[in-house]
Amino acid sequence: MAGDFETTDYGGDDFPTYRDFVRLLSKQLAKHGLTVVFVDGNHDRHSFLRGLMAEQGVKNYDKFVRVRDNIWYAPRGFTWTWSGKQFMALGGAYSVADDRNGQIARGVYEWDEAVSPADMRRAYSRLGGRGTIDVLVTHDCPMEVPLAELHEGVRPWTRGDSPETDANRQLVSQVFVGGGIPLCFHGHYHLAYECAVRGGSIRAEQRVVGLGADAEAGSMHLLDLSQHPVSTYALDIVSA
Numbered sequence: 533m534a535g536d537f538e539t540t541d542y543g544g545d546d547f548p549t550y551r552d553f554v555r556l557l558s559k560q561l562a563k564h565g566l567t568v569v570f571v572d573g574n575h576d577r578h579s580f581l582r583g584l585m586a587e588q589g590v591k592n593y594d595k596f597v598r599v600r601d602n603i604w605y606a607p608r609g610f611t612w613t614w615s616g617k618q619f620m621a622l623g624g625a626y627s628v629a630d631d632r633n634g635q636i637a638r639g640v641y642e643w644d645e646a647v648s649p650a651d652m653r654r655a656y657s658r659l660g661g662r663g664t665i666d667v668l669v670t671h672d673c674p675m676e677v678p679l680a681e682l683h684e685g686v687r688p689w690t691r692g693d694s695p696e697t698d699a700n701r702q703l704v705s706q707v708f709v710g711g712g713i714p715l716c717f718h719g720h721y722h723l724a725y726e727c728a729v730r731g732g733s734i735r736a737e738q739r740v741v742g743l744g745a746d747a748e749a750g751s752m753h754l755l756d757l758s759q760h761p762v763s764t765y766a767l768d769i770v771s772a
Contacts, residue, residue: 535573535671722749
């Protein structure tokens with residue numbers, strides 16, 4: 533999951549139903565034999581995630597962090613392998629909102645929601661050479677994506693045209709383009725799209741897939757990990 537799992541301390545004042553949500557989700561996942569892995573977005577409670585990391589001894593952002601037995605957080609810069617393919621997590625994004633400082637003071641957002649230079653350096657140091665990571669999972673998108681063109685006339689706030697948003701996207705780009713990662717999945721902008729970008733000295737084509745929000749079209753993709761590079765297929769969501 534590409535961010536905004538909306539983790540909070542179970543039963544907090546601002547998200548009083550979160551405990552029930554996690555319990556219900558975990559039960560349904562167990563029923564169907566599934567597991568959720570998520571990166572953090574700007575609507576996650578980062579202090580809560582840091583607390584879980586401390587409790588579980590995850591000091592170097594080098595392990596999955598347990599929320600439930602079938603719900604796991606992938607910290608920024610963490611890499612793992614599924615079916616022979618290498619994944620990297622780089623969550624975090626900047627919140628474009630009115631009264632942002634007031635909302636931070638009220639706990640709606642947190643100061644460390646965005647990708648930091650330290651997060652970027654940690655991720656970059658774990659690339660292991662250009663092209664070794666197959667899939668980058670982020671919340672924000674690389675700077676090479678023409679957001680203003682893709683999102684024109686849809687939702688004004690999705691254009692991402694703020695200095696803070698640009699700074700966050702540049703940090704994502706340093707990992708994505710610098711590492712020659714062929715595929716990036718991200719959330720944040722609530723609009724499904726797919727585009728090819730070219731960056732870096734080799735100028736190899738790289739793909740970026742933006743996910744729709746919640747149950748919107750394009751919010752879920754199936755990855756064929758037997759292919760190289762990894763193939764993706766958008767899934768239709770059908771209500772029972």
